[in-house]
Amino acid sequence: MVLATWKARGFGLPTIASGGLIIWVISLSQFLPVCALQNGVAKLPILGYNTWNAYQCNIDEDLILNTASLMKSLSLQDAGYSHVNLDDCYAEKNRSAEGFIVPDKIRFKSGFNSLTNKLHAMGFKAGIYSDSGWYTCAGYPGSFQNEARDAKTFQDWGFDYLKFDNCAIPYDDIIREGIVGKYERMSDAITQLAKTSGKPPIIFSLCEWGWSQVWLWGKNLGHSWRTTGDIGPDWFSLANIINFNSFITSSTDFYGRNDLDMLQLGNGNLTYEESKSHFTAWALMKSPLFIGTNLSAITPETLSILKNKEILAINQDPVVGTSISPFRWGINPDWTSNSTHPAQYWSGPSQNGTVFMLLNTLSEPSTLSFNLTESPWIRAGRQYSVRDLWTHTSNGTAVRSLTIPNVPPHGVVALLLQDAGNEPDGLEPKCSVWYQCTDKNGTHVGG
Structure with a gap:
């Protein structure tokens, strides 16, 4: 811990x-202040599929197309999952004599133009992977000193999205720049390519793992940036990522967002409640949402989580692009970092009201309770209708406070509160949170 x-x-x-x-x-x-990249693409978080979690290097063109077909038949495309992205291991181990990346001749024998044409015909965008160093993390050709060539290759192959990793970093006396410059090379190549080709810029996702405070500078270069190491298929990994990202939520908006890594639903040993917490936290923090599950073996429970329309609507809010943030830590004092017990009480604005996430980080059921005006997005003296985004029920009206009993171990509650007018007259004490609550004659109230 x-x-x-x-x-x-x-x-x-x-x-x-x-x-x-x-x-x-x-x-x-x-x-x-940071000047954000605003190049007209990827205003909202990307929803899609990435091959790594389920398959690592065991990919080929048939698997990609079968996955896309399953996304359609399972109605994931209808739910908004629009990208099908290849991760590492799709290439030959050596570039061509002319210096180009070459698709694996056996596993992608039809070539990538054939693959992306078929994905586009199915209504999907296509994504690919490369690395800012000499090699990818699995040992395939990286893009260092080939950024312009590779960006054009990816565009010529028909790819719309690029995940850009951080392995095989060149020696200092070769690179002679910091981590920002290493990623700026590909960002600049993509920007220049868009100008010369007249085509939309490739969506650029930085996979930098957060070692160099990427949430402070990534917005200059790309549309999302990884903030931690790779996700694991267990609750400890999820809690650690939630905890870390709880301190940098202000970095996320329409022009760039913290990427909490791919969804692990259906992988490893996550319980149903943990999977709901995983999906809720990722979606409401406005992270990109990339499915990493073997869709041919997906369970109805996992599928129902991935297709929760009310949670997805918050992630894809076209009016408010910011993340939810903690307003109280709960188990620990506020602003305490704890990798096993992150903040429990979160809120944020949306186009339709104030969103709340209540997270039970304990291994036993827990009652979670808060005063409404602890959230900065709630007005004092008002009452609020309560919508449960997991049960899809309207649960009456909240006045001043809310208590949710028996939240399951590692479970989550997601609520949408909408203003329902003035609270009833005559409530005592005069303030629900009475610290510094004062009568006009100077008398402190409550307490």
Whole structure:
């Protein structure tokens, strides 16, 4: 378990204090304005499929097309999952004599133009993978010093999306630039290619793992950026990712977003409740949502989670692009980093009301309760209708507070609250949260 105290929405150099407490020293430069990339594509988080979690290197053109067919037949495409993305291992181990990446001659014998044409004909966008270093993470050709060539190759093959990884980094005396410059090379190549080709720019997703505070600079270069290492198929991995991202939610908006990595639903040992929490947190934090499940073996329960229209509508909100954020940590004091017990109480605005996520991080059922105005998006003196985004029921009206009993272990509650007018007259105490609540004569109220 990692336990740390965080003093602001940013990170700096860690200092180890007595008792193992990690205190982070914050640099003011981390809060300088960032100019976002606004090139007309990917305003909303991308929904789709990625091959890595289920298949790693065991991919071929038949599997890709079969997956796309299953996405249609399972109505995942209708739910908004629009991309089918290849990950690593699709190429020959060596470039051609002319320096081009070559598709694996056996597994992709028809070539990528044939594959992307078929995906486009089915109504999907197509995505591909490369690396900012010499090689990909599985040892295939990376794009370092071939950025312009590879960007054009991917476009010529018909791909719409590029996931760009962080393995096989060149020696310092060769690269002679920082991590930002290493990713800027491909970002610039994609921008220039769009200008010369007249085609929409390839959607650029940085897979940098967060080591260099990518949430502070990634918005200049791409449309999403990985903030942590790879996800694992267990609750500890999910809790760790939720905890880490709870401190950087302000980085996400229409012009770039924190990428919490691919969905692990149906993989590993996640319970049904943990899978719901996984999907809810990823969707409401406005992460891209890439399915990583073997769709030929998907269960009805997993499918129902992936197709929750009310949760997906928040992720794809065309009016509000920001993430939910914690308003109270719950088990731990506010602004405490705990990789096994992240923040429990979250909220954020949406086009249709205020969204709440309540997360039970305990291994036993728990009652979760809060005062409405703890959320900055709730108005004092008003009452709110309550919509449960998992049971798809309207659950009456909340006045001042809400209590949800018996939330399952590692379970989640997702609510949409809509203003329903003034609260009833004569309620006591005069304020639901009475700290500094004061009568006009100066008398403190409540407490």
